[in-house]
Amino acid sequence: MEPGFSLVVISDKAIAEIIKKGLKQLKKGSDLRIDTKFFGSAEKALSAIETGDYDLIIARYKTADLSGTELIREIKEKNFITPLIIIADPADDKEILKALHAGLEFDLVSSADLELAIRQINRNIIAAMDLKNSHERSGYSKRIVRGILDSADNLGIITTDENKIITFFSGGAEKILGYSHEELVGKETPMRFHIEEEISSRAKEFSERTGKNIKGLDLFAEIMIEGPERHDWTYKKKDGSLISVELTVTPIRDDKGNIRGAFGVFYDITDKKRLEEEFKSYKIQSSGIIANIPEPTFAIDLGGRVIAWNRAVEELTGIPAQDILGKGDHEYAIPFYGKRRPMLIDLITEPEEMMKKWNYEDITKTGNVIAADVVPFKIRGKIYYFRASASPVYNTDGKTIGAIESATDVTHIKKVEEALAREKANVEYIIDSLPGMFYMFYMFDEKGKFVRWNKNLETLTGYSAEEVRKMKPLEFIDDDYKDQSSESIETAFLKGYSDTEAVIVTKDGRRIPFFFSANKEVIDGIPYILGMGLDITKSKETETEIRKLASVVKHSGEMIALANQDGIINFINEAGAKMIGIDANDITRYHFMDLIPDHLKDKMNTVIMPATVEKGLWEGEIQYINKKAGNTIDVHAMIFTINDPETDEMIYLATVSLDITERKKAVAALREVNKKLNLLGSITRHDILNQITVAQGYMDILEMDGLIPKNSDAGDKCEKVAGAIETIKRLILFTRDYKDLGEQSPEWYNVGRIIDKNYKNLGFRSIQLVNETDDLEVYADPLFEKVIYNLFDNAVKHGEKITTIKFYFTEEGENLNLICEDDGIGISDEFKEKIFKREHYKNTGLGLFLSREILSITGMSIEENGVYGKGARFRINIPKGAFRFAE
Structure with a gap:
């Protein structure tokens, strides 16, 4: 591969x-x-x-x-x-x-x-x-060559490829510069230890001489065209110190003579350079030796006067050498600190405590050379971090004639260090913020030791950090789960990954189910397990709830079924399978439309399915086919969609259906019985009315013939008989009007239309009507129209001085009040409740009593709460779900 x-x-x-x-x-x-x-x-x-x-x-x-x-x-x-x-x-x-x-x-x-x-x-x-x-192919050969070249530990040998990436770094190079072969090979270029300013300066000289525009390490490629090149360079060691080296670079060519890389040999000439410097130290400025040092550098004499101020420090501070040479009294500190104060060059012979007093940090001393980190300061609007080094300057006789200080810009390194520190803090924060238990431990001779864990491990288990440090992973695990947990750990070490469920036992004895995952990582040759543990208590509780729900669905007496987007049924419970006469295991053979009789398929396509798409739900009565018996089954079905929570697209079509076949048969039988009873009642009422007519006729004959003397006891009794006969007649007629009470199913009725119809058609135009019911509809028995009629009739008959009747509605919480009020005489408090009872008020009949019964069929109620003398006020309370407004 x-x-x-x-x-x-x-x-x-x-x-x-x-x-x-x-x-x-x-x-x-x-x-x-x-x-x-x-x-x-x-x-x-x-x-x-x-x-x-x-x-x-x-x-x-x-x-x-x-x-x-x-x-x-x-x-x-x-x-x-x-x-x-x-x-x-x-x-x-x-x-x-x-x-x-x-x-x-x-x-x-x-x-x-x-x-x-x-x-x-x-x-x-x-x-x-x-x-x-x-x-990869040359790996073996390189190892042989490396063994040979590594023997020369006084020389550094480095090779690079055509992209300037280091491909070989000898043992001598490791010894001289402090970097390891692994740190650089395949990852870095020689710029890791070259001084960028030195490369740039040499490249600029080369460009001016040849007319070519040379940048960075391309300098070596151009130089090598002319053959091997030897030159003195400054290298930066891994510890930050600088050394002088003599470097010979030879091109590596392929069979066609094309340059494919470079072969460099160098050795340390720092001591040699130092001798040369010391020999010329008494005329540093005149010789211009430090003028081209890439680091900002300056020197002072024994009187503290500036005797050298190189180009790099000029560029850094913006102060030319001619403006500061010869000046003393810590004048050189002002560009850096904004005031006169000792710098490292002044503290060479002072104890370390004095250097710290002046805010120098990480102080090291090698011979007479002092190096220290400088507290960051702002120069010309920019903040710098420097690593300064200072040492005495001697003449050829070994006599101290002054001191010199150089500063290496480590701003970028400090930024990297700060970024790494922030990253480490972020990682630590993330680990401690993980919702479960994070842990890291290593195994040796089958013994585990925790190396790192998050705060949640302590919080969840109740053990302190010191206690966790002394524990082994399996000590948290319940005895019943230790074997499988141990096997999971072994699997992770063998295969790199494993997971398992187990129960942990907390310090206070609580048992908590967890899901554990483990990954193997090898760090510095030591195998570690990095793992996460998540509390799955809620998941387990959810599983239990799901099992309960599954049991409810399975054993429900209603049919519960699911079909996919294509209409193929992929689940049906036992009651549903029995209802449609199939084996539940064979349900995937059926399409949902296979359950619908032919005469209802058009309704499914034009009414039911569009309703589920538009509203997500259709509810009503429909029929299914029993596949085994071949007959149809009447059901009350709720057909609805189950949608994807993210896309809101339908993923299942579901139905919950109740078999109402027997109920419908019972309703039909009851309707037939009521029909016959109504027929019998009709015949009986007709016969009774005939007899009443005969009785009233005889009473009229007796009165006309004068057979009953007026103002006599017999006359009074005959009047009472006539009144009783009239009451019987009115009651018989009343039973005819209300014979259908509760027989028909409730439906939705427009209140305003019923009010207008009663007002126009039933002779109530002697009073003024105010109808403010708008588009209010109520779910009521078909005799609801009689309720409105009775309100009109009651107002006209008993209002006495009535001129206006008004209908409107008010909201009361989730309910609605339909109000009927007039400007008649009203009803006294004594009779406000009695008018709704069978013992009618002022022989008004059973109208208001039956009105209350009609309203109660759909949960409505009625009361009278007007003020006597100002008019009657009837309030019909309509519960939530029994009213709506027409669109």
Whole structure:
């Protein structure tokens, strides 16, 4: 298998899509593995580049949050080694040239020809892969050569490839510079230990001599064209100290003579240089030796007067040498601190405590040379961090003639250190903020020891940090789960990963279920387990609840079924399977429409399914087919959709259906009985009314014939008989009007229309009507119209002085009040409740009594709460769900 190739792309979406297609074409027909990370934001990409190991970086010259030379500079600061390709627009050519003149190294492709850009990117990837392969094939040979070259521990030997990446770093180089082979090979360029200013200065001289524009390490490539080159250089050791070396660089050529890298041999000439310096120290300024030192450097004589002020310190402070040479009284401290005060050059012979007093830190002393970190200070508006070093200056007789101080700018290093410190703090914070238990321990001879854990481990278990430090992982685990937990740990060490569920026992004896995952990591040759433990108490409780719900669904007496988006039924409970006469295990053979009789399929397509799409739910009566018996079943069904919570798209069509076949049969039978009873009642009422008519006729004959004397006892009794006969007649007629009470199912009725109909058709026009019920509808028995009639009738008959009747509604919490009020005489408090009882008031009949009964069928109630003398006021309370407003 080809080795993997890692790539970072910083661009807008359009360019990213083109690069994705190009990479896809490159991988076609090969097992090339390319790991690509795309970033639209330069800030996020820079963070990844700084911490990741990538083979190639591709960046748009202009991004949303960082552009131009600054973007290129930031990328090179974060990752100097990785090759960089910049995609730029033709309009950016002038700015690109500035970036190149600034010494920034990158390849350039034009967005005007993206096909050419993709081909160039692919060539870079292939070249890098070839280089990786060649590195792997040459590994064995390199180890042999390394063994030979490492024997020369007084010489440093370094080789680089054509991209200037270090490919070999000898043991002598390790000894001289302090870096290890592993730290540099394949990762760094010689700029890791070269002084950038020194390289830049030499490159500038070379450019002026040859007319070529040379930047950075390209200097060595140009020099080697003429053959091996020997020159003195300053190297920075890993500990920050500087040494002088004599370096010989020889080109490494392939069979065709092309330069494929460089072979460098160096040795330490610091002592030699020091002797030379000491020999010339008594005329430092005149010789100009320190003038070209890249670090800011100055020297003073025994009187504290400045005798040397090099170019680097001029550039740093903005003060020319001629303005400060010869000045004393700590004048040289003012540019750095804004006041006169001792600097390190003044404290060479002082104890360390005195240096700390003047805010010097991390003080080291090697012979007569003192080095220390300087507290950050601001020079010309910019904050700097410096590592200063100072030592006495001697003449050839060994006599002290002054002192010299140099300062190395470590601002970037300090920023990196601060960033690393912040990153470490962030990691620590993240670990301690993890919701579960984080732990890290290593195994040795089957014994575990905790190395790192988060606060939650202590919180959840109740053990202190000191107690956890002495414990082993399995000591937290319940005895019933120790064996499987031990096996899981062994699996993680063998295979790199494992997970398991177990119960932990807290310090106070509580048992908590947890899900544990473990990953193996090898750090400094020691295998560690990094793991997470999550409390799954709620998950377990949820599982229990789900099992309960599943049991309820399974044993429910109603049919519960689910169908997928295509209508194929994939679940039905036992009651449902029995209802439609199939085996529950065979349900996936059926489509939901297979359950619907042919005469109802059109209703399913035109009414029910559109309702589920529009409102998510349809409820009503429908029929299913019993597949086994072939007959139809009447059901009250609720058909609804179950939607994806993120996309809101339907994923299931569900139904809960109650078999109402027997109930409908019973209702039909009851209706038939009522029909016959009504017929019997009708015949009986007809016969009774006939007899009443006969009785009233005879009473009229007796009166007309004068057979009953007026104002006699017999006359009074006959009047009472006539009144009783009239009451019987009225009651018989009343039973005819209310024979259908409760027989029909409640329905929705428009209140305003019923009021207008009663007013216009039933002779109530002698009074004025105010109807303010708007579009109010109520769910009521079909005899609701009689209720409105009785309110009109009661007002006309008993209002006495009535002129107006008004209907309107008011809200009361979740309920609604329908109000009927008039301007008649009203009803006295004594009779406000009696008028609704069978013992009618003033022989008004049973109208209001039956009105209350009609309203109660759908949960409504009625009362009279008017003020006697001002008019009657009837309030009908309508509960939530029994009223609505027509659209």
